[in-house]
Amino acid sequence: MRFIYGFVFALALLGGAVFAAVKTGSIPANADSKPSFLEKWVAKTSLHATIARDTKDLNDPLQPTNDNLSAGVKLYAANCAVCHGAADGKPSNLAQGFSIEAPQLAKDGVTDDPVAVSYWKIKHGIRFTAMPSFAATLTDDQIWQLSMFVAQMDKLPPDVDAEWKAVPSAATTASP
Numbered sequence: 228m229r230f231i232y233g234f235v236f237a238l239a240l241l242g243g244a245v246f247a248a249v250k251t252g253s254i255p256a257n258a259d260s261k262p263s264f265l266e267k268w269v270a271k272t273s274l275h276a277t278i279a280r281d282t283k284d285l286n287d288p289l290q291p292t293n294d295n296l297s298a299g300v301k302l303y304a305a306n307c308a309v310c311h312g313a314a315d316g317k318p319s320n321l322a323q324g325f326s327i328e329a330p331q332l333a334k335d336g337v338t339d340d341p342v343a344v345s346y347w348k349i350k351h352g353i354r355f356t357a358m359p360s361f362a363a364t365l366t367d368d369q370i371w372q373l374s375m376f377v378a379q380m381d382k383l384p385p386d387v388d389a390e391w392k393a394v395p396s397a398a399t400t401a402s403p
């Protein structure tokens with residue numbers, strides 16, 4: 228019985244400490260501070276576990292033809308370059324202000340990731356980061372076209388590569 232009281236007391240203390248931390252603003256809510264080790268660990272571990280479960284039997288139904296890759300470049304220019312940059316890998320002002328960085332994919336790419344993993348991230352978005360879900364705005368085929376493009380952006384067929392290199396830089400050029 229004493230053990231149970233002790234246990235309940237410890238739980239109440241822990242709950243109180245968490246409540247106090249939230250209420251006093253000790254858990255930062257601003258975007259211009261770096262996330263803590265604990266926050267990063269929880270977010271990364273949960274993301275990997277969710278994606279591993281959801282992409283087990285998921286395969287790209289489309290062929291990596293020039294048409295599909297070229298559609299991917301156009302969709303990327305319209306929806307993604309503002310956060311993930313164009314072929315020069317230079318970040319926009321927007322991209323420089325996120326608390327969880329948006330990788331500039333031309334430099335820090337996802338060419339080693341399975342296509343289905345990128346498909347999942349584009350379709351569902353990544354919670355507590357700026358990465359949005361495109362489930363409501365793009366079709367599944369469009370999301371696959373984007374996923375195959377980001378998987379191959381460093382080894383595109385010459386015609387598609389020329390289209391990619393022609394996407395305007397996302398970096399803000401106007402001086403302050």
Ligand code: HEC
Nearest residue numbers: 306307310327328329330337345348349353356357358373
């Ligand atoms: C408003 C900003 C924003 C937009 C728009 C956006 N993303 Fe993201 N994206 C992010 C951020 C921030 C992350 C990093 C999340 C993290 O580290 O968990 C990310 C992560 C990713 C990743 C995983 C990168 C990695 O290294 O694992 C991929 C792939 C990706 N985005 C693709 C896209 C594509 C394709 C589009 C367009 C359809 C897009 N994103 C649009 C902000 C954005």
